Amino acid sequence: MAYDFQDSNEKRFNVLALYNSTYQNISYVPMPxxxxxxxxxxxxxxxxxxxxxxxxxxxxxxxxxxxxxxxxQATRLTIDFSSLIGPLFFEWVVALLFPVMLTYLVYEKQHKLRTMMKMHGLGNGPYWIIYYAYFLILSTVYLVLFVIFGALIGLNFFKTNDYGIQFVFFFSFINLQIVLSFLAATFFSKVNTAQAIAYLYIFGSGLMAGSLIRNFLEGGKFPRHWITVLEIIPAFSLYRGLYELSQYAIRASETGNPGIQWSDLNDHTNGMRDVMIIIIVEWLVLLPVAYYFDYAASVGNSSGLLSIIKRLLRKNPTWRRIAVNEVA
Incomplete structure (x- = not known):
């Protein structure tokens, strides 16, 4: 705070108060x-x-x-629970598709269904196209219904934010999630193991993202470029996008203004643009990687990169001493 007394004297009091209009809230509950x-x-x-x-x-x-x-600024006293608890809860809702797709792929591997498909002439390319399209349609219908029902029951999280931004964000992430499912399926041969690790990853990464990303953003002391680095992790990028949607929904409910719009992506404090760029780039990079790993696993190439990684992760065999009389 700074003061400029200008022409103030013993008979005249004229002061100009200068203050910084930028502020931050460090409380856990977001207050715009x-x-x-x-x-x-x-x-x-x-x-x-x-x-x-x-x-x-x-x-x-x-x-x-x-x-x-x-x-x-004029505000209205409203409590929007969907926007307050939305980022973490909605992240789990979106990410629950991952173990479903992973289980489907590992189940076929465990019961040799894909081997039988190959024996009937189904190659890797058509297999990928068919299952990728199936997972994409399933995920798209799931999230479209999710957004529609959320808007119909009056959740500001979906109703106030631009539907175009929501579509691009969710559609790009489900494509990345499908690729991650194909990539993760190459490392599992048992359905139970894949399910357990997938659910642990979903709930654990969601809690970690909710704790780190939110505190880093609202604390204001953590460098923003390191937050962008953390968003390379898919769970963190999903949470950051949902966090931005929730913040604009809270502001819209208090001021009556619309939520996030395309013009808001140019705001330096808005991380939605960076998140969508990261998700799309990761999808384009991991798509050929996942296809290569899946192809190497299907043909059983022992000299491939996938086999080398599996051998490194595998435990060393234990040896025991054999007596001479045992050999005889």
Whole structure:
């Protein structure tokens, strides 16, 4: 806070208060609009001026009572639970498709169904196209119904934000999630193991993303470029996108303005654009990688990269000493 007394004198009090309008909230519950205590600062400088005129022991003060904080944007007292708890809960809802697709792929491997398909002439290319299209249609219908029902029951998380941004964000992420399912399926041969690890990954990564990303963003002290690095992890990028949607939904419910729009992506504090770029780039990079790993696993190439990785992860065989009489 800075003061400029301009032409103030013993008969005239004219002060200009300068304050920083940018502020942050460090509470765990997001509050889009903070309180700037400018009125109390003005009261303090007014009392200082009165003491300058009347002396320190005069006891004359300018009382500050029944005055609200200003300046403050007009808001409405609303509690939108869908936006407050939405990022973590909706992340789990979206990510639950991952173990479903992974289980489907590993089940076929465990019961040799894909081998029988290959014996009937189904190659790797048509296999990928068929199952990728099936998973894409399944995921798209699932999320479209999810958004539609959320908007119909009046959740501001879906109703106030631009539907085009929501479609691009969710559609790009489900494509990345499908590729991750194909990639992860190459490392599992048992359905139970794949399911257990998939669900642990979903709930564990969701809790970790909710704790780290939210605290880093609202704390304001963690470098933003390192937050972008963390968003390379798919669970973190999903949470960041949902977090941005929830923040704009909260602001929309309090001010009556629309939620996130395409023009808001140019805001330097908005991370939605970076998140969508990261998701799309990861999808394009991991798509050929997942196809190669899947092809190497299907043909059983012992000299391929996948076999080398599996051998490195496999435990070393245990040896025991054999006596001479045992050999005989």
């Amino acid at each position: 609009f903070g309180l700037l205590r400018v009125s109390r600062s003005l009261n303090a400088v007014s009392n200082a001026y009165l003491q300058f005129l009347q002396g320190q022991g005069s006891g004359i003060k300018m009382l500050l009572e029944f005055t609200k904080e200003m300046p403050k």
